[in-house]
Amino acid sequence: MxxxxxxxxxxxxxxxxxxxxxxxxxxxxxxxxxxxxxxxxxxxxxxxxxxxxxxxxxxxxxxxxxxxxxxxxxxxxxxxxxxxxxxxxxxxxxxxxxxxxxxxxxxxxxxxxxxxxxxxxxxxxxxxxxxxxxxxxxxxxxxxxxxxxxxxxxxxxxxxxxxxxxxxxxxxxxxxxxxxxxxxxxxxxxxxxxxxxxxxxxxxxxxxxxxxxxxxxxxxxxxxxxxxxxGRETAYGKDYQEMHQDVFTLKTEIVEYKTKPSYPIGEVGVDAFGNKPTFVDKGLMKRGIVGIGRQDVDHTAITPLDSRLEIIGASSDHLIIDFTKAKDDYQVGDEVSFSLDYGSLLSCFTSEYVKKEFI
Missing domain, CATH: 3.20.20.10 (Alanine racemase)
Structure with missing residues (x-):
């Protein structure tokens, strides 16, 4: 794996x-x-x-x-x-x-x-x-x-x-x-x-x-x-041009890729983490799921390298992404790459389910 x-x-x-x-x-x-x-x-x-x-x-x-x-x-x-x-x-x-x-x-x-x-x-x-x-x-x-x-x-x-x-x-x-x-x-x-x-x-x-x-x-x-x-100082968050901000890249794999509504059907209660989510109805969208979730990383602390993609939510083991602007460029089995902040780097390295590759 x-x-x-x-x-x-x-x-x-x-x-x-x-x-x-x-x-x-x-x-x-x-x-x-x-x-x-x-x-x-x-x-x-x-x-x-x-x-x-x-x-x-x-x-x-x-x-x-x-x-x-x-x-x-x-x-x-x-x-x-x-x-x-x-x-x-x-x-x-x-x-x-x-x-x-x-x-x-x-x-x-x-x-x-x-x-x-x-x-x-x-x-x-x-x-x-x-x-x-x-x-x-x-x-x-x-x-x-x-x-x-x-x-x-x-x-x-x-x-x-x-x-x-x-x-x-x-x-x-x-x-x-x-x-x-x-x-x-x-x-x-x-x-x-x-x-x-x-x-x-x-x-x-x-x-x-x-x-x-x-x-x-x-x-x-x-x-x-x-x-x-x-590659940055942390008082003001300034990146140093002489340093690399992309030492670490998170890669995941698309496990589902389907056109679905953007708004849940039925009465909305609380999610698996006890929070009541809010949604914006954008009509039909190309929704992809990748194989990582909140057990491994805070989904609000990672950013897709493909700027056309938008993270719209996550559960324990699934990260849900809006692929609508790039729908013809991806399919099941393709990888999606993300940049990380300090907190997401820490959690990904702590998770035994996130493999580590060195180049």
Missing amino acids: QNPRIVVDLVKIKENIDFLSKRIKKNNDISVTAITKSFSAHPEIISVYDACEEIDYLGDSRVENFINNQETSKEKVLVRIPMISEIPEVVKYTDISFNTEIEVIKKLDEEAARQGKQHRILLMVDLGDLREGIFEEEELFSIVEEIMTLENIELVGLGVNLTCYGAVIPTEAILNQLVKYKMQIEACFDVALTMISGGNSSSVYMLEPDTKENLPNGITNLRIGEAFVL
Whole structure:
């Protein structure tokens, strides 16, 4: 079976990585953590990341992805706060983890002692996006004070997350606050914080020569995920002309191709997902069904490469498309191709029913 499938152009993703990682490194003493969760840290793509000298760390939110890629030469960073239930695996399979709770950090210390290891951590600071992070300055310094008493935990830096939940765009003022905390902690606790992680792909725009916001001195790390795989910064959604936006293509196969009314016949209730759909009566249309559905991908987050086609809905396993403007060009068994956004890429790689092809 070959469909549905994601086709991955490994040459294009390498060119994306080379261009952006070199831009990041060009005038800045910044390390790069490549986030690998969007493609479930697939070994074929990890090998491309592993070969890039400008990438310093691999970051992911799932410990399982590190377990599946133990041979990589890059250090591994868990960018989601550890669950207490997974702490043994976190200590065993990752080099650095992001943390916000002292109870979790103490458990990491106990487990690191059992395994005879030192475990490095970053403390995440919430600077307004309201996802993870220590929000109150008093709590931040209190946690650092407790960390200093732990024998198997090394505090190596601070981090911030922006745009992922609250959609707060990084600015020089926001990131300067992170640098300020770094300097205060170093002065108060006589510790060197070498990894100040100033956000994700939404911070990339601050490296552009014509930007009004500049990445502050003192930011020493960026976590790059979407920018590598989709060729764009994520603060404003700008595509880079020097990068490829089509590294990944979703391909599906037409399983039904018939002329039908555009409006359901009978009383309309709720669909399989508990929603009451609305329809526009466009008369008869050439309706095609392709073999993928909402179990695999959000149908609102993919776009047919053939602009004549229009997605009109989806159920668990079927995607319904209006082929009316291109009705003579398709038949049952033909493939239909789609571009993806970050969320649809993530879900397609997570689905075991979507095959992966590498070119």
